[in-house]
Amino acid sequence: MPHTLAHANVRRERPCARDRQTKEPRDYEAAKVVYAEAFKRQDHGDRVPLEVGIFAALWEAKDVINELSFTALAQNAVVGHVTASRAKVGFDSVVAVGPIGVLPDHQAKGIGSA
Numbered sequence: 001m002p003h004t005l006a007h008a009n010v011r012r013e014r015p016c017a018r019d020r021q022t023k024e025p026r027d028y029e030a031a032k033v034v035y036a037e038a039f040k041r042q043d044h045g046d047r048v049p050l051e052v053g054i055f056a057a058l059w060e061a062k063d064v065i066n067e068l069s070f071t072a073l074a075q076n077a078v079v080g081h082v083t084a085s086r087a088k089v090g091f092d093s094v095v096a097v098g099p100i101g102v103l104p105d106h107q108a109k110g111i112g113s114a
Helices: 025-038 050-060
Strands: 017-021 070-074 077-089 092-102
Touching (some): 025 050, 025 070, 025 077, 025 092, 050 092
Antiparallel strands (some): 070 077
16 A cells, blocks of 8 residues: 555554644634743743744645645644645645654654654
């Protein structure tokens, strides 16, 4: 079977991690927190990571594709997010993936792996 996004393993078998499509307004705020924490750099002080602005701009432009964007949950708390959005390459319409982020305490535990 070819490996496609539809067949990607999103770790549904793990009882502590699950996902849902990004459709609710609360997912917007939660995703911004995930990206802020996942991409925070100690050497940048309180500066907001670039990924937060990228996600916010995609959301506000209504370019986020909800059916392909997912919010990762662990014990009913948001711990990760993947954004899919509309984009153009030359004259062709494509799907861009990113930003993708997982809260630091949940990284390297299989969330977001395919």
